[in-house]
Amino acid sequence: MPTVTLTVNGRSVTADVDSRTLLVQMLRETLHLTGTHVGCDTSQCGACVVHVDGKAVKSCTTLAVQCDGASVVTIEGLAQDGKLHPMQEAFREHHGLQCGFCTPGMIMSAVDIVNRKGIVDEATIREELEGNICRCTGYHNIVRAVEAGAKAMVSGTPVRQAAE
């Protein structure tokens, strides 16, 4: 079995995995990081989105062995020193989640959007969320959350103030 070494949420981990192990399986089953979800298997719903070397990818369509040596950030690694990431704050503040199942992938995608594009308008956010499906919210409040999260990420002001 191939040995895979990853830096996950800042910690180095090494595991022997079957070559067919998907990144999401290694995260969920080997590392017990169950915040990353599987919703569709055809790389459309985005519940499985994590960052690999700083880029959002679908971990259900990536082999763990492909990521050997990579740095992976999951939803569990977004908050730093017990302080929520501004995008996490924004999702709570703007009620951008209901059942919570798509939320980890949605937040990871949202952070990636802002990393790539900075402050974005509604139309861009809706287009950039192409790869994330939510069945609960109708996206209305997700869009509000990403707008606010983007402002907070870029300006450094807390979400509550940025939202007001």
Add this chain to the structure above:
Amino acid sequence: MTVTAIGAAVRRKEDHRFITGKGQYTDDINRPGQTHAYFLRSPHAHANLKKIDLSKAKAMPGVVAIYTGDDVAADKIGGLICGWMIHSKDGTPMRAGPHPILAQGKVRYVGDHVAVVIAETLSQAKDAAEAIVVDYDVLPAVVEAGKAQAKGAPQVHTEAPANTVYDWHIGDKAATEAAFKAAKHVTKLDIVNNRLVPNAMEPRAAIGEYDAGNDALTLHTTSQNPHVARLVLSAFIGIAPEHKLRVIAPDVGGGFGSKIFIYAEETVCVWAARKCGRPVKWTADRTEEFLCVAHGRDHVTRAELAIDADGKITGLRAKTIANMGAYLSTFASSVPTYLYATLLSGQYAIPNIYCEVDAVYTNTAPVDAYRGAGRPEATFVVERLVETAAREIGMDPAAFRRRNFITKFPHQTPVIMTYDCGDYKASLTKAMEMADVKGFGKRRREAARRGKLRGLGYSTYIEACGIAPSQAVGSLGAGVGLWESAEVRVNPVGTVEILTGSHSHGQGHETTFAQLVSSRLGISIDNVSIVHGDTDKVQFGMGTYGSRSGAVGMSAISKALDKIEAKAKKVAAHVLEAAEADIDFKDGKFTVKGTDKAVDFGTVALNAYIAHKFNPQELEPGLKEGSFYDPTNFTFPAGCHICEIEVDQETGVARIVKWTAVDDFGNVINPMIVEGQVHGGIAQGVGQALLEGTVYTADGQLVTASYMDYAMPRAHDLPSFEVGMTVTPCPSNPLGIKGCGEAGAIAAPAAVINALTDALGTEDVPMPATPLALWSIIAKQSKAAIAAE
């Protein structure tokens, strides 16, 4: 200590675990010694099972056990049930075929469960399933509801001749016929309400586990109502007595009705766990979910509206054929009957209504309640008829609605329901203002200059929810009562646990319910926790569906809080050394009338437990109360949604440019959460109207079995929504709540199609109104126009 008032848009308490990846859904749970189940599913829509050869598969690596329908029968495990008895016109009970958890002799739809393989890993289970050799005798299949009753159609169950489960009716046929005879104008529509796949983002999952030491079973499952699951598994299927079966529904990633029902997979997991002595886990992949989750809608209807010379509606009649799929799911029979035809009066004073419903078996996935359940179908019939009728008689659709609105309450409709309150003109007027209906003509002309056809459509919907008064539904055939339970446990330090029979799978109960407690007891919502979803922790409850958690579940909490307050006053009287009658309770403080003597809630709670200050013969120690609340009526949320849409003439692509929703949900506990429910409901309704089509081939293969072919609404398919509210408090429950969970999904499809028919100038627009469908209409119109020249 901060009190959170009713009506405050407080942020959700449950969010922290979800936004940090710490939610715990069923598939996140693993049990020691766990095995993995994989279901071998029928590739055929209809076939006799001649032989199942397991010999090769059983020898495969990692296989723990393989079971088929024979093993189920040998263990005398019963079939899945349908818990609502419907009687046909002639009084005979519905004709239901058996619904085994593993097929016995016959498979009836693609995905039907042929065998379960239990192995050390999922891959091994799949490998072994491929090695099972099944000899199918393939039979012709019937797929469409409209064809199921035809002479010579393949028979799905011998118990149901002509595939007819029941032919049911409601209303006064003769009076309605007379109304149509006397009508000045009759509007007729043929309506197909398209089949939908619920698609909660969390696929269904289950883990069955057996504790041999105590001869007890535990089932973790994606359920909206774990107690009902336990009741069915125990009393009807015979898995284990209720006290030996614990059902846990942990965090559940959306339900929309699809997780109400008791399915084959979780039943097999819990049965097999005892049989093979190991925990058995199953998680659906998305395609399994498409194949086997209970679908929604799928009605074919002929509907007519009678109108007199004054533009008053005098009658409505409808004949509906409802597709039940291959088996009757848990509540399937009630959806196209009591949840549908009883709402055919809409918001209108219609003196005569008659509706016939035939429920038919087909070789497709079972159909049951999906967000709205019957009420979206009813609203679609009524609102399409009303909009069309107004256009046909040359009246403004809003004015036609106003002329026919019910204005006096209570109002008895001809189809059972007694509407208790509402103000339909108020929501219509407010919505029209918010939507700037006055400026629509200008916007339409501007759109035309850009090559776009712009339309505006209304949906003034009503629903019956707060499901439901037990006696009433019992008289209509329900197998259970539909009350809800609550227990309020006050701890000695004054913190509170609420045990509720409701179940949250996205609705925010942990926040909303805590708000109620906070406002009543004057304690912080942080000092309130909500316990739900575990039959070992929570008293029997009926779960969450039918927009009932607020109106019914919170009413139960409210009643239990009444009892807490009454008892606490007794304790406070002892603490304050005053007469009980002189004790007032307000803002978390007990005071003695006319004095400045006061004690806070926490101190009273502590005194209730230390019990030093009262005589146990007068007052029991402790502070814990329960309530079973049974509603006295349904609740009737209603409102007006207005959709404004543009169609690209060249491509047929429709884009919603403006959405206005004004809803009357009675009193609102948390407007942020309520608006979120409205948004999500609209998105699902828009999905039905524009995107989501479930397609089976004529031989029963599901074409739309993944997100590659089933179009889910994405962010760019939808606009932002303008949401407003009007309030007429519900008179039938202590909180004045009506419920909000389904409104959007009920209102939206008719609003979209009414807007599209307005834009295109034809009433014949199907759902989903895909670009292909709309372009086909436009192309036909332009051909006809050319021919006419």
Add this chain to the structure above:
Amino acid sequence: MYPFKYQKAATVRGAVSLLKKAEEPKLLAGGHTLLPTMKQRLASPKTLIDLSAAGLSGIEQKGRSIVIGAMTTHAEVANSPVVQQAIPALAKLAGHIGDPQVRHRGTIGGSVANNDPAADYPAALMALGAVVHTSKRKIPAEEFFAGMFSTALDEDEIITKVAFPIPSKAAYVKFPNPASRYAIVGVFVAKKGSNVRVAVTGAGSNGVFRHEAMEQALAKRFNPKSLEGIATPAADMNGDIHASADYRAHLVGVIARRAVAAATA
């Protein structure tokens, strides 16, 4: 997925030698078509040869061409200042393949080698007259695409890069499938001197094709109006639940006009 052996090639030569000797091998680029197919157990290679370390990534301008390494991701093409400057239509096309996460993994080489009839890149290659460089030879796009999911590649041949001649005007417009978001119809138009090419993906029953009638009309006058009245035979079109052959044939005309309008805007 069925079990397979995973091997990472350090060079193209190494990858070719693995292709020749490994048991039932498949090349792994971004994996965004191959892995879902394998997950559904519809493909069962015994060996996966990962090309990510074979030095095939990168974008450069060489003379009047843009040369893109086979393992360059869609996101890299979309965000490349070189591509944006020289062939903005190509950057835009790459920026609308799949979704942002797919674009971070999916590669031009993988897309071209797979030749999905609804993929976007084949239209760009055909319209721009691109040349596919392989471990063995250079293949003009025209000869490379050989019908649905089929190419001129030999079993032991690996795409190394794709060279796109820089056009004077070009645009790509896609009409996406409402579910999968693949192209129902995608039209790439390119003008270079007096030469005009119109390539259509998503629509044709035999994969990407050039629309000669449109090319001739546009060569005379490069204007959307030139396309009026040019029919596309429905008999040559795909039909499915989302778009009938008639509808696709109609859309080819509409989308082509919009593409020309975008190219001349």
